Amino acid sequence: MPGHSTDADPAQELPEWRSPHLGSRVRIALWLAAEVGEGNTFSLADLRDAMPEISEPARRLRDLRGAGWVLTSSRDDSALAPQELRFVRRGDPVWDKTFRSAGLRLLTSATRNHVLERDGYRCVRCGVGAGELYPEDPHAAPARLVVNHLVARRDGGGDTESNLVTECVRCSQLSPMRRDLQPEQVWRAIEALPERDRVRVLAWLVKGRRDLTPAEQAFAAAWRLPADQREALKSRLADLVAR
Ligand SMILES: [Zn+2]
Structure with missing residues (x-):
């Protein structure tokens, strides 16, 4: 699936995370890749135990998220305990010098x-x-x-x-929750749609994204207006609809 490739280099080819010459963010990335592994969970306490000298580990993890590393917490995934984080997927190879000098990090x-x-x-x-x-x-x-x-x-x-x-x-x-979905059930729901909607679902599947309808686009735009302007627009639309 696009954006979800996991053809990661074998961990043994990565630099050693204990190396003191590397920056904190790079060391944490390497530690995640080598010690935690994609799909597994860890806590900030584990990270502090591994690298007690690193300050503000939570901030470093946010930096990694900015570089495309997917780390989820109990806020995103109800299967996680409050202190747990899941290392879902690697992002940019932040340890790679050519990558870093290309300035593509964020x-x-x-x-x-x-x-x-x-x-x-x-x-x-x-x-x-x-x-x-x-x-x-x-x-x-x-x-x-x-x-x-x-x-x-x-x-x-x-x-x-x-x-x-x-x-x-x-x-x-x-989300692993979605693996519970039965393909046949999904198929029956699609099959039950009117022809027009089946065509839309197919187009979305082909593009890998769902387009908003004009009505949804209009709603999304209206919802982002400041509250007073949104209220004014709402009354105006109510008048128009009542006519
Ligand atoms: Zn979503």
Whole structure:
């Protein structure tokens, strides 16, 4: 699946995370790759035990998230205990000198904002908006949105807007919950749709993203107006609809 490749180099080819010559963020990335492993859980306490000399480990983990590393907490994944974090997937090879000097580590906030704006501040997979609850799981934490690469940087994907999508953390981590879905059940739901909707679902599957309908785009734009302007627009629309 685009953006979810796991063709990682074998861990033994990575630099040694204990090396004191490396920066904190690089050492933490290498430690995750070598000691924790994708899909496994750890805690900040484990990290402090491994590298007691590193200050502000939580901030370093945020930096790694900015470089495409997917780390989830109990806020995103109800299977995790409050202190647990899951190392879901590696991101950019932050230890790679050529990579670092290319200056590709972080998306600019302008690019990120353009992508969020284009996608209507919604996950292009499931449609959830920032801070909204998941309709099928109302007791889980509200959705958080991230801007991800369709083709990962390490597979040659660039920071162009056509290679970037807005996803919620849950969709971007291929939540294990979704493995419970029965393919036949999913198929029957699609089969039961009117022809028009089947065509739309097919188009979305082909593009790997869901387009917002004009009505959804209009709603997303209206919802982002300041509260007073949104209220004014709401009354105006109520008048128009009542006519
Ligand atoms: Zn989603």
